[in-house]
Amino acid sequence: MPELILHEYARSGNCYKIRLTAAHVGAVLERREYDIMKGETRTPAFLDGVSANGRIPVLQAGGRFLPESNAACFYLASGTPLIPDDDFDRADMLRWMFWEQYNHEPNIATLRFWHVWIGEAGFSDLQRANEPAKRAAGLAALQLMEEHLAAHDWFAAGAFTLADIALYAYTHVCEDAGFRLADYPNVQAWLARVAARPGHVTIEV
Amino acid sequence: MPELILHEYARSGNCYKIRLTAAHVGAVLERREYDIMKGETRTPAFLDGVSANGRIPVLQAGGRFLPESNAACFYLASGTPLIPDDDFDRADMLRWMFWEQYNHEPNIATLRFWHVWIGEAGFSDLQRANEPAKRAAGLAALQLMEEHLAAHDWFAAGAFTLADIALYAYTHVCEDAGFRLADYPNVQAWLARVAARPGHVTIEV
Structure with a gap:
């Protein structure tokens, strides 16, 4: 798995889901905090460089960006018992x-x-x-x-x-x-x- | 794959997604129509027998019931090129x-x-x-x-x-x-x- 960076606002439950999944599968996340109350996910730098949807969380895997909390969890848990085989x-x-x-x-x-x-x-x-x-x-x-x-x-x-x-x-x-x-x-x-x-x-x- | 029944309201886009996925993977669906304008998905028979969430679509596979349109599409497309391997x-x-x-x-x-x-x-x-x-x-x-x-x-x-x-x-x-x-x-x-x-x-x- 490439280097992982979680772009997040830590108190968000959607961001927490990803940290909880990472903890269960042993993935190490670098964390970058954005203050949503100050509009830090609506800046040009965020919209152009992280996610055009202007929301956290976004999981960065190497040079690729994955918005949507449940999709990020699915990525981290690929091939683990957290996703059923059937x-x-x-x-x-x-x-x-x-x-x-x-x-x-x-x-x-x-x-x-x-x-x-x-x-x-x-x-x-x-x-x-x-x-x-x-x-x-x-x-x-x-x-x-x-x-x-x-x-x-x-x-x-x-x-x-x-x-x-x-x-x-x-x-x-x-x-x-x-x-x-x-x-x-x-x-x-x-x-x-x-x-x-x-x-x-x-x-x- | 077991016998498939789509519990639906045909004009709903969420129901159409499932029919479109089925067409692409060659799955045959029996279709059962419910008139949402008459509350036919909020009857005791529907809530107890099809989905406690009271909404269509629900994909029935044998004796099991799968609500949520995108989950039903994922089930039908399992193992096909409609879901990427990576x-x-x-x-x-x-x-x-x-x-x-x-x-x-x-x-x-x-x-x-x-x-x-x-x-x-x-x-x-x-x-x-x-x-x-x-x-x-x-x-x-x-x-x-x-x-x-x-x-x-x-x-x-x-x-x-x-x-x-x-x-x-x-x-x-x-x-x-x-x-x-x-x-x-x-x-x-x-x-x-x-x-x-x-x-x-x-x-x-």
Whole structure:
């Protein structure tokens, strides 16, 4: 594997996913921090040299750049047990990773950002208008996880995979966004299983 | 591969992606149609028997169910040239597929649904409030594609892959949502390349 550089904002759950995957597969990442609150991912240098999409994380591998957190995790975990060998199981793992980006992250991660980084007093009118729908969708996402985990220890393939890493990142900090983990005992037990895996690292690194 | 059933709403671009992938790999799909406008994916029978997430598409393979359009495409294309062998190229293909679900579909597909299925006169206050931001984000997504395609014939790996199929689905009907393809000549040329591939099928099948 070429030299790896993670372009990141460390407190982002999307960036943490990549560090957690790297820890589990033994990949060494050089880390470069960008302050998203100062617009450091929207500068010409970032847009031209790192990612035209203007967002972190971006995983740099030698001279190539890979945006999108779950794609970066997939790259790092290629050929490891974090990605199932079976075609259906591998697709089922990706199913949860796509679901995370569509149904979980835009609600739970976005509300965390709004509440912790902006604060309710600073909400725009559009944020204020969207908060109830994002709250309801975030609750529905946590409930779907709760029901799945009633019958399964892990999200896909009967094993700890990238699906668990992707979903762990923002679920374990969902109380920042005003969600209550105590309402989801199966989710809490699964969070503890993830955190107990050998090689686990916390978001605070 | 086990018997395949696509639970779908045929006019959805997310469902079309799966039919297009199946056509390219020679997989035969039995199709079951659900009228999303009548809530047919929110019935107890659907939630308990097909997908607890209450959305189409879901690809059924034998007795197992796979929600999420891009995951279903990945399953069908396993072991075919639609998925690159190289680890970085495969992750880069997934990067565009995750980007599609995060930056493209929630804007372009959602505006298509609002404008064609609901109609502006029927917009809720929240839809009306969100339309400008979704319009701007959809324009940014098309612009990012335009710039990428200025230097590349395909999205990933220098070849026609699932990234092209995933992005084609809603891009080729983006005028339904009020976007103008004439503003994006590189995108138009790429759409023509996708449609010219042997085995291509249209959304109207």
